[in-house]
Amino acid sequence: MKKASLLFSFFLLSLMTVMAQNQNQFPSQVWHKGNIFMVDGTALSGLVKYDMDNNLVQLQSETVTTYTASNVATFEIYDETYGGIRKFYSLPYALNGNYETPIFFEVLTQGDNIALLCREYIATDTRGMNNWGGMGMNPFWGPPNFSGYRLAFNYYFLKNGRLEKYSMKKKDLFAMLPGYDDEISLFMRKNRLEHDKRGDLLRIAAYYNELQN
Template identity: 80%
Template sequence: MNKIIKSYILTLALMLMSGSLLIAQNQFPSQIWHKGNIHTTDGQVYSGLVKYDLDNNLVQLQVETIATFTASNVTYFEILDDIYGGLRKFYSLPYSLNGDYETPIFFEVLTEGEEIALLCREYIATDSRNMNAWGPVGMNPFWGPQNMIGYRLAFNYYFFKDNQIQRYSMKKKDLFAMLPGHDDEISLFMRKNRLEHDKRGDLLRIAAYYNELNKN
């Protein structure tokens, strides 16, 4: 009997450890600490572990203690995100999210050139279509049935052009309106490389290509 109990406890412990590892692996970029730097408006540079919160436009620095900065006193911060895309930079720029008045908020800069820059802001969205994405869904062996909802990383995209930040509607016709003057070249580039008008990596390549076209 003791052997059976010990075996059961060991199996349970392994299952719990596996569950913990799965949860850790399924964390979103904003939920973990990254090596990085914070550049403040007074010219100081702080290095350590960095964690960001785009919903509240805050960034934290962990060295011996944790310090919190707002977008109002940060010029930009950068993180080394080994899981989701190497070196990432976030700039504090004035923008009106709710249509009232402009205030400094954080934007990630995906690519920039003389004509335009492609910016984005990430958020965590619920997704009932993908049952296996991001976090516990369906039947959990320890806590019983749960809501059939998963989570995914989503993005809002913006173009910085003519000294203004303009939100991209994610419609193909509006992409060409944002990138005027080279419709035929961009259409051919998208077809040859099988690029979509609403995917992060594809938009980055399209925006970078547009900036190259405008160098000629």
């Protein structure tokens, strides 16, 4: 009986260690079940890891193969750490300078009129452990990371076939979503939404698409 109890305790300790390790890793640092859809129409499945800084995506099957955003049309992953399917598209954009090149964007919500996209990056967290890096209370992202770094995002609106970076200023949010200032203001107040949080921006953009229909 003591041996069985000891084995069970060891199992729980091992499980807690694995969970703690996963929580201390950002989504881009782990492998996810997923699919990659190439520009030529080829579909690939396996374990997927992405690198937004260098616009690369890796596929692990029998070997590990690396693809650039120029070769990939879209890819999707199931984020087992926090739950949920996440979709990424390769779109031309001038990230630095005026030269447009394909880079990866994650699609948060899309409709007939606008789409809200983002690019994540790992930033140094100098604002204290009580700040979740602007993620709000969205359970998709799980607990905060206490390693001194945080997951941060740049947001973009796709309108009329053009990508525009969002400045994270409230006045510019209304400029990005014109024609319904009163309705959006009321919606934000009623639901206690902020203009610079991932989950809140998703809801606001989705609501704007509803207003346009």
